[in-house]
Amino acid sequence: MEKIYMIPVNDAYADSCGCPICRLHEKAENNYLEYYLGPSLMEPDTRKITNKTGFCPVHMGKLNKAVTNRLGLGLVMHTHLKDFNDDYTPKLKASIPAKAGILKGRNPDYKQKLNNMADLIDRRVSSCPICDNLNDAMGHYVEVICWMFSHDSEFKEKFIESEFHCMPHTALLLRQAAKLSQNDAADFVEALYNNNSRTFDSLIADVEYFTLKFDYRNTDKPWGTSKNSIQRSMRFLSSDGRDFDEQQSKKQS
Numbered sequence: 001m002e003k004i005y006m007i008p009v010n011d012a013y014a015d016s017c018g019c020p021i022c023r024l025h026e027k028a029e030n031n032y033l034e035y036y037l038g039p040s041l042m043e044p045d046t047r048k049i050t051n052k053t054g055f056c057p058v059h060m061g062k063l064n065k066a067v068t069n070r071l072g073l074g075l076v077m078h079t080h081l082k083d084f085n086d087d088y089t090p091k092l093k094a095s096i097p098a099k100a101g102i103l104k105g106r107n108p109d110y111k112q113k114l115n116n117m118a119d120l121i122d123r124r125v126s127s128c129p130i131c132d133n134l135n136d137a138m139g140h141y142v143e144v145i146c147w148m149f150s151h152d153s154e155f156k157e158k159f160i161e162s163e164f165h166c167m168p169h170t171a172l173l174l175r176q177a178a179k180l181s182q183n184d185a186a187d188f189v190e191a192l193y194n195n196n197s198r199t200f201d202s203l204i205a206d207v208e209y210f211t212l213k214f215d216y217r218n219t220d221k222p223w224g225t226s227k228n229s230i231q232r233s234m235r236f237l238s239s240d241g242r243d244f245d246e247q248q249s250k251k252q253s
């Protein structure tokens with residue numbers, strides 16, 4: 001099993017707070033953002049890719065926020081715009097429907113052409129080398145997680161004890177578990193089931209308590225663990241917790 005993936009997996013599971021796979025994702029994403037803003041931007045091989053792909057909306061936003069290499073970002077943007085324009089604009093011109101007249105009849109082909117153009121835009125807008133690299137890395141990570149679960153009892157314990165595995169990352173783990181032998185999959189999915197159901201039960205109870213706190217008869221009762229239960233539920237349901245602001249719940253104390 002590849003050691004380069006085992007070390008970050010162990011690090012992510014050393015902390016029992018939140019979803020360990022979200023931590024792996026965040027770390028890998030930051031590394032790729034740094035990579036694409038670093039000297040790699042000037043390497044012809046990288047440029048060949050980024051000229052064609054650009055970056056997806058999420059990663060364009062993150063690169064823009066990073067502001068470490070404005071010139072590099074400008075150069076990539078310039079060549080990507082040119083590549084996009086060369087590919088797209090002539091095709092758009094060719095897909096302008098001819099007006100139906102007395103000599104030219106109606107031609108329904110234009111509908112297909114316009115839909116094709118829309119597909120081309122969607123494809124180009126969502127293409128992103130950071131997403132591609134991240135998906136690749138996450139695939140290796142879940143492979144390593146499943147392997148360590150059945151070969152390393154200390155890791156298995158940490159897996160069971162982790163606060164939760166968020167739903168999108170549970171899906172990733174289940175897809176990997178489907179590739180395991182039936183016996184390995186049985187143990188792994190049972191542990192995942194215990195972890196998931198414990199999380200559901202505690203979040204449901206906490207969020208309910210949160211709502212009951214709005215009843216004036218409960219004003220003096222302590223918030224307990226319910227205070228940030230909405231944000232924790234959002235993290236559990238959708239992964240990546242950085243945007244889930246807990247300020248709102250702090251104000252209610």
Ligand SMILES: [Zn+2]
Nearest residue numbers: 019022166169
């Ligand atoms: Zn996660």
Ligand SMILES: [Zn+2]
Nearest residue numbers: 056059128131
């Ligand atoms: Zn992306």
